[in-house]
Amino acid sequence: MPKTATRQKEENKTTQNSANGKNETASKTTPSAESDVTENYDVKEAQAEFNKRRKSQIASIKKLDKEFLGEMLYQMILGRRFEQKCAEVYRMGKIGGFCHLYIGQEAIAVGTMTALKEGDYVITSYRDHVQAMIAGITPEAVMAELYGKATGNVKGKGGSMHMFSKEKGFFGGHGIVGGQIGVGTGMAYAQKYKGTDNVTLCFFGEAAVNQGIFHESLNMAQLWKLPCIYICENNKYGMGTSQKRAMSIANIAKKAEGFGMAGEFVDGMDVMAVRDATLRAIERGRKDGSPTLLEIRAYRYMGHSMSDPGKYRTTEEIKKYQERDPIILFQDSLKEAKVFTDKDFEELMTKANEAVEAAVKFADESPFPDESELFTDVYAD
Amino acid sequence: MTIRDALNAALREEILRDENVFIMGEEVAEYDGAYKVTRGLWKEFGDKRVVDTPITELGFAAVGVGAAMAGLRPVVEFMTWNFSILAADQIINHAAKMYYMSGGQFNIPIVFRGPNGSAYQVSSQHSQALEAMYANFPGLKVVMPSTAADAKGLLKSAIRDNNPVIFLEQETMYGMKSEVPDDEDFTIPLGVADVKREGSDCTIVARSFTVPQALKAAEIIQAEFDVSVEVVDPRTIKPLDIDTIVASVKKTNRLVIAEESHAFASVGAEISHQVMENAFDYLDAPIKRISTAEAPMPYARNLEVAALPSVEKIVAAVKEVCYL
Numbered sequence: 001m002p003k004t005a006t007r008q009k010e011e012n013k014t015t016q017n018s019a020n021g022k023n024e025t026a027s028k029t030t031p032s033a034e035s036d037v038t039e040n041y042d043v044k045e046a047q048a049e050f051n052k053r054r055k056s057q058i059a060s061i062k063k064l065d066k067e068f069l070g071e072m073l074y075q076m077i078l079g080r081r082f083e084q085k086c087a088e089v090y091r092m093g094k095i096g097g098f099c100h101l102y103i104g105q106e107a108i109a110v111g112t113m114t115a116l117k118e119g120d121y122v123i124t125s126y127r128d129h130v131q132a133m134i135a136g137i138t139p140e141a142v143m144a145e146l147y148g149k150a151t152g153n154v155k156g157k158g159g160s161m162h163m164f165s166k167e168k169g170f171f172g173g174h175g176i177v178g179g180q181i182g183v184g185t186g187m188a189y190a191q192k193y194k195g196t197d198n199v200t201l202c203f204f205g206e207a208a209v210n211q212g213i214f215h216e217s218l219n220m221a222q223l224w225k226l227p228c229i230y231i232c233e234n235n236k237y238g239m240g241t242s243q244k245r246a247m248s249i250a251n252i253a254k255k256a257e258g259f260g261m262a263g264e265f266v267d268g269m270d271v272m273a274v275r276d277a278t279l280r281a282i283e284r285g286r287k288d289g290s291p292t293l294l295e296i297r298a299y300r301y302m303g304h305s306m307s308d309p310g311k312y313r314t315t316e317e318i319k320k321y322q323e324r325d326p327i328i329l330f331q332d333s334l335k336e337a338k339v340f341t342d343k344d345f346e347e348l349m350t351k352a353n354e355a356v357e358a359a360v361k362f363a364d365e366s367p368f369p370d371e372s373e374l375f376t377d378v379y380a381d
Numbered sequence: 382m383t384i385r386d387a388l389n390a391a392l393r394e395e396i397l398r399d400e401n402v403f404i405m406g407e408e409v410a411e412y413d414g415a416y417k418v419t420r421g422l423w424k425e426f427g428d429k430r431v432v433d434t435p436i437t438e439l440g441f442a443a444v445g446v447g448a449a450m451a452g453l454r455p456v457v458e459f460m461t462w463n464f465s466i467l468a469a470d471q472i473i474n475h476a477a478k479m480y481y482m483s484g485g486q487f488n489i490p491i492v493f494r495g496p497n498g499s500a501y502q503v504s505s506q507h508s509q510a511l512e513a514m515y516a517n518f519p520g521l522k523v524v525m526p527s528t529a530a531d532a533k534g535l536l537k538s539a540i541r542d543n544n545p546v547i548f549l550e551q552e553t554m555y556g557m558k559s560e561v562p563d564d565e566d567f568t569i570p571l572g573v574a575d576v577k578r579e580g581s582d583c584t585i586v587a588r589s590f591t592v593p594q595a596l597k598a599a600e601i602i603q604a605e606f607d608v609s610v611e612v613v614d615p616r617t618i619k620p621l622d623i624d625t626i627v628a629s630v631k632k633t634n635r636l637v638i639a640e641e642s643h644a645f646a647s648v649g650a651e652i653s654h655q656v657m658e659n660a661f662d663y664l665d666a667p668i669k670r671i672s673t674a675e676a677p678m679p680y681a682r683n684l685e686v687a688a689l690p691s692v693e694k695i696v697a698a699v700k701e702v703c704y705l
Binding site for chain 1 (some may be wrong): 403435437439443445446447471479481486487488543544
């Protein structure tokens with residue numbers, strides 16, 4: 001949003017000032033000063049920011065062990081390849097209903113979820129395949145669910161929008177825009193009630209911010225100090241309506257101030273920036289239950305769902321954002337840090353391709369649910 | 382014991398019994414409850430177990446659903462069920478469907494409770510009986526007690542149930558007194574109807590608000606016409622104990638359904654249909670329904686009386702089906 005960039009920068013300065021003590025409510029937690037990332041959404045400016053923090057990013061990469069970094073990159077590549085395959089088999093009629101793909105946003109799920117520990121919870125929207133796999137649900141179970149098969153993650157009852165795993169602390173994919181923001185707040189409520197130091201990661205798109213439940217939830221979370229990390233995945237479009245046509249202000253992280261809550265802008269194309277911001281939020285949550293709002297700015301390469309003709313934006317716009325592809329940016333940094341070589345990347349790509357092919361084969365060969373399943377799981381005993 | 386105190390006792394006993402039970406809602410704690418159902422509980426149990434919420438129905442219903450997914454057993458009070466409409470997304474789209482769409486992984490042990498139906502001249506937005514709406518969704522259970530014992534026994538069962546339960550009280554009935562067993566383990570299973578008055582000539586199926594009215598009407602009919610009326614209270618709307626209703630109709634051959642909700646697509650319409658399916662050949666007269674008038678609730682006292690079911694209207698209906 002180049003036209004308003006200057007004004008937004010000015011506003012951000014104000015945020016930083018208030019973080020330095022002028023605003024009592026937010027002074028302890030508002031962390032804007034900790035991060036180099038501003039609300040810049042202009043591709044060139046975002047890249048310039050990224051280049052400026054490159055050295056520190058390489059430094060934080062070097063602090064992590066190779067295996068962990070490899071897993072982060074693998075999950076991003078797997079997520080990308082899995083979703084590309086979904087588009088392919090969807091067009092073949094193998095997947096029914098709605099199917100919302102995550103391509104372009106991989107750094108968000110990977111950067112946030114790989115910062116969690118045992119007992120932490122995750123809940124997200126209907127764009128949930130990649131989060132489900134990072135949580136530990138196998139690509140086979142996710143693909144079989146998309147195929148509506150008995151071996152699917154939820155026995156063919158939920159489909160694309162409703163992946164769940166109680167065992168892995170993955171509280172689902174939810175289909176009502178914003179509904180999971182309140183549910184995630186309740187999960188954090190339970191974590192606090194039980195006296196744990198665990199946190200909940202609650203994902204939603206930027207369009208959900210316009211729903212009442214967002215405001216109701218953040219108010220209670222800050223009021224009661226619930227360890228919920230609200231992750232707004234800003235991909236610029238709520239279905240086909242751009243954020244600027246739907247929201248009175250552009251900078252969502254600043255809405256946190258209205259609740260006295262910590263808020264940060266995060267470059268969602270930089271997986272390490274996502275990780276660092278998440279770690280800061282997690283620290284606040286574990287310490288005294290303080291919630292955080294992260295606005296993580298990314299870009300959705302595909303349509304809202306597979307049935308989206310995409311007439312509301314140009315190919316040029318999509319290409320422009322793809323110049324900052326999160327996987328390529330991460331690979332470049334890993335190379336520069338001398339952790340991985342091109343050969344390593346090829347191996348990870350091959351591994352991801354094999355996993356996706358195995359998932360499709362598994363889904364194809366699995367049986368449909370028995371008709372008696374229609375009436376099971378309506379009520380619990 | 383009053384219905385109010387019976388509900389209070391049930392809440393207190395279940396909070397003591399299970400550390401995961403807590404109650405949240407508007408004014409439930411420091412204020413002692415808008416209708417005093419939670420009186421004394423905050424003083425006894427404190428902020429953790431008795432939680433005042435902001436006026437944010439959708440938000441705190443959602444917190445209840447999330448907490449239930451994570452293993453707690455919330456009791457969520459709506460100051461009245463009218464306000465639950467703000468929270469309908471969480472009740473209907475989330476609580477009711479979570480167990481199914483998670484393939485049986487996440488059940489939602491939650492009770493949503495509060496007063497349903499009319500009060501005294503509180504007008505259109507505060508006088509709705511919403512049981513038909515909630516009973517329409519698979520995944521929800523719907524309970525409507527009419528006595529103190531039922532209120533206590535059913536609420537305890539609802540809190541122990543592993544599913545979302547819609548628990549509908551009635552504001553004008555909170556002060557009504559009846560016997561309640563002393564036993565702390567006293568519960569009434571969900572889905573079991575109660576014959577509130579035995580009779581042989583006509584059945585009235587009534588719930589909540591209309592049960593005392595039906596019992597009074599039965600006395601009048603008995604005294605004036607020597608006709609014996611049976612009053613069946615399903616107590617739980619979902620699951621519905623249709624067997625008890627059908628058995629009664631097979632005995633009396635006549636049926637009046639009295640309900641506080643509007644007639645169109647009501648629970649009474651459902652009962653009427655199920656009786657037609659199961660006891661068509663036993664009916665000696667068309668089924669008669671007494672419901673609230675098909676208009677938003679008016680304020681003026683005379684208009685409100687005209688809109689609601691009453692003893693007189695039920696007496697007239699019984700006379701009609703008995704050809705008196």
